[in-house]
Amino acid sequence: MKELDVAHLQRRLADFAAARDWQPYHTPKNLATALSVEASELVEIFQWLTPQESERVMDDPDTAHRVTDEVADVLAYLLQLCEVLDIDALAALDAKIDRNEKRFPVPGTD
Amino acid sequence: MKELDVAHLQRRLADFAAARDWQPYHTPKNLATALSVEASELVEIFQWLTPQESERVMDDPDTAHRVTDEVADVLAYLLQLCEVLDIDALAALDAKIDRNEKRFPVPGTD
Amino acid sequence: MKELDVAHLQRRLADFAAARDWQPYHTPKNLATALSVEASELVEIFQWLTPQESERVMDDPDTAHRVTDEVADVLAYLLQLCEVLDIDALAALDAKIDRNEKRFPVPGTD
Amino acid sequence: MKELDVAHLQRRLADFAAARDWQPYHTPKNLATALSVEASELVEIFQWLTPQESERVMDDPDTAHRVTDEVADVLAYLLQLCEVLDIDALAALDAKIDRNEKRFPVPGTD
Numbered sequence: 001m002k003e004l005d006v007a008h009l010q011r012r013l014a015d016f017a018a019a020r021d022w023q024p025y026h027t028p029k030n031l032a033t034a035l036s037v038e039a040s041e042l043v044e045i046f047q048w049l050t051p052q053e054s055e056r057v058m059d060d061p062d063t064a065h066r067v068t069d070e071v072a073d074v075l076a077y078l079l080q081l082c083e084v085l086d087i088d089a090l091a092a093l094d095a096k097i098d099r100n101e102k103r104f105p106v107p108g109t110d
Numbered sequence: 111m112k113e114l115d116v117a118h119l120q121r122r123l124a125d126f127a128a129a130r131d132w133q134p135y136h137t138p139k140n141l142a143t144a145l146s147v148e149a150s151e152l153v154e155i156f157q158w159l160t161p162q163e164s165e166r167v168m169d170d171p172d173t174a175h176r177v178t179d180e181v182a183d184v185l186a187y188l189l190q191l192c193e194v195l196d197i198d199a200l201a202a203l204d205a206k207i208d209r210n211e212k213r214f215p216v217p218g219t220d
Numbered sequence: 221m222k223e224l225d226v227a228h229l230q231r232r233l234a235d236f237a238a239a240r241d242w243q244p245y246h247t248p249k250n251l252a253t254a255l256s257v258e259a260s261e262l263v264e265i266f267q268w269l270t271p272q273e274s275e276r277v278m279d280d281p282d283t284a285h286r287v288t289d290e291v292a293d294v295l296a297y298l299l300q301l302c303e304v305l306d307i308d309a310l311a312a313l314d315a316k317i318d319r320n321e322k323r324f325p326v327p328g329t330d
Numbered sequence: 331m332k333e334l335d336v337a338h339l340q341r342r343l344a345d346f347a348a349a350r351d352w353q354p355y356h357t358p359k360n361l362a363t364a365l366s367v368e369a370s371e372l373v374e375i376f377q378w379l380t381p382q383e384s385e386r387v388m389d390d391p392d393t394a395h396r397v398t399d400e401v402a403d404v405l406a407y408l409l410q411l412c413e414v415l416d417i418d419a420l421a422a423l424d425a426k427i428d429r430n431e432k433r434f435p436v437p438g439t440d
Contacts, residue, residue, distance in 0.1 A: 040370030150260030
């Protein structure tokens with residue numbers, strides 16, 4: 001059975017780049033920039049849609065494929081950036097949610 | 111021991127948004143846009159750095175914290191977008207690496 | 221009376237950067253990146269608004285100031301990029317509209 | 331002789347959109363988003379270049395054309411956004427430079 005966790009994908013991405021001698025291009029600055037370019041390609045799919053149309057974006061197979069592909073590209077650069085900077089993305093998010101729970105308390109609780 | 115996988119974080123993010131009645135704001139269009147805004151906040155840290163300076167961005171604790179925080183924000187919106195669109199981000203990336211291995215063959219192999 | 225055309229503003233921006241020895245930072249790559257970061261700061265103002273709310277963004281003086289300020293930042297980096305690359309932005313846009321008029325003919329004409 | 335100022339181009343863009351019934355798509359939110367998408371397409375040209383390579387981006391005619399075209403697209407959406415929000419982009423930038431001259435005094439002067 002296929003192992004599919006973040007560490008495994010990060011390893012595949014690192015091997016992929018190394019096999020093609022792409023590491024010199026993969027400075028943190030370039031990877032962050034590439035991440036933002038891919039994020040904008042994702043936004044481009046939605047840019048002229050109404051909020052309601054954007055809810056149905058997966059109904060069309062071609063658009064669904066395009067969205068999924070851009071999601072993959074964003075994640076690819078995010079994980080490669082985390083690899084070169086030695087950041088644990090999941091731990092970073094977990095800690096951020098902890099902080100946000102304090103920063104934005106649920107109304108009516110405390 | 112703390113479970114720290116993508117599905118768990120996605121659940122925490124969904125619960126967090128639901129508890130604050132933020133779902134109406136979380137259209138796919140808005141989440142994709144917020145993702146790109148966070149990606150740019152990450153880029154902002156690097157924008158005036160040389161490639162070499164960008165390699166050392168984690169040496170300063172304050173900058174390291176800022177980078178880690180923006181990584182968390184990008185991942186948060188990416189996972190929330192995947193949640194509302196029912197996209198498996200890890201499977202999407204795995205499939206994308208498969209395609210890229212065909213698209214960019216390693217020089218000197220085949 | 222104050223002269224307020226693109227060439228004059230481009231000159232002010234160049235003098236401003238030169239007086240502060242900022243030209244080494246103003247590579248085309250960095251200026252394009254800074255432009256995109258400022259464009260995202262503009263988007264951030266709109267990211268959770270409905271289309272209708274976005275129409276009324278200038279009604280609140282503080283938000284109006286923020287929008288105007290981000291517009292200025294985007295234009296500043298665009299003009300500085302054009303300066304270092306020797307691009308005439310107005311001529312580029314004029315030529316682009318010409319091309320778009322052919323690419324997107326008005327329905328019911330020809 | 332061709333008149334080529336910002337007001338004239340803004341008029342051409344407004345007529346162009348009106349003739350194609352595109353105004354419903356041109357909410358401030360969508361125009362700001364489209365602006366950021368075009369800014370990222372400009373960045374994409376530079377993303378893997380060294381600072382030095384980015385200085386020579388206009389040497390290749392095809393790349394020069396692509397850069398000029400993306401500059402036009404960014405300016406087009408910026409002017410359309412200013413049109414719908416009734417912002418004077420040149421006055422905004424002029425005022426911003428005034429503020430920046432106070433915010434970033436030239437070293438050794440006062």
